[in-house]
Amino acid sequence: MSKKKIFLPVVLFCWIILSSLAPDYVPTAEEVNRFYSTKTLVVLEDNPMAEYNYVIKDFMAKEWKLTPYDFIKYSEFEEKRMDPQYSFILLNQVRFDKDKSLAKYIFLSLVLGGNEPIVSNMPDLCPVPIAYAEVDEDHYNYKLQTILRFMQQHVELIHKNPKLIRTNMFAIYNDSIKNIKDKILYVVKDELAPDCNTEAKIKKIYPYRFKIVTREEVAKAIDERNPEVVFLHKVGPEGTRLVARCYKIIIGAADSKFYYFDYHNISKSKPDGFLASDFKKLAKK
DSSP states (O other): OOEEOOBOOOSSSOOBOOSSOGGGOOOOHHHHHHHTTSEEEEEEOSSTTOHHHHHHHHHHHHHOOSSOEEEEEHHHHHHHTTOTTEEEEEEEEEEETTOTTOOEEEEEEEEEOSSOSSGGGSOBSOOEEEEETTSOGGGTGGGHHHHHHHHHHHHHHHHHOGGGOOSSGGGGGGGGGGGGGGSEEEEEGGGBOGGGOSHHHHHHHOOSOEEEEOHHHHHHHHHHTOTTEEEEEEESOTTSSOOOEEEEEEEETTTOOEEEEEEEEOOSSSOSSBOHHHHHHHHHO
């Protein structure tokens, strides 16, 4: 699937738009191996007061273990990205050519530096959808902590087992759907479709433990690494006018593992939100 990215600073974040989107890139085993010899540079917004800068610094200190790391401004990225001794954590603003709405999504990516002259061809080891570009950061900032954990676990997994490197790389985690029934599924009400946005509606189609919670409760479970909890990470337009994809990921609060990964194209019959059909998929496993 073709996608477009260009480099562009915006008001809140240094969102990076590349011309060929990271989700299609399949890294090689050699690239995964090379990552371990790099120093990871986290690209910050040039505005020193940007909330993202504080959040990502805090979470990196708590979570990042695989490589030495440091922080750089967006203005430094262009000069350093050609150096193979560096890897980078950055926010990619992504647009899929086939989306008629031209919606833009934010992905958190882990890319390798090197002598690749075209930014869009830089190897991306783990692109994770975070939000639509127009969505307020409060919808996702608190989840970056567990996503940083996941990125490291994913790289470790494909490093130890290169046979798992493939297109649609996160599909392998759907083998864990069957384990959700042993957890408490946390869902935020405004991330649910109208046909499953109350306890009564959910109980009719999902027989296992769940709880409709606030974002603060999800953040608390993540910070405490609650082993009982898995939570929904939903990426959608959140009331904005853009309508395209809705990503749905269920993540472990303690182990940061992906238990479910899917998306649907938003329509009248499939609105922005976790659908009744998603609950039914979980219940069948």
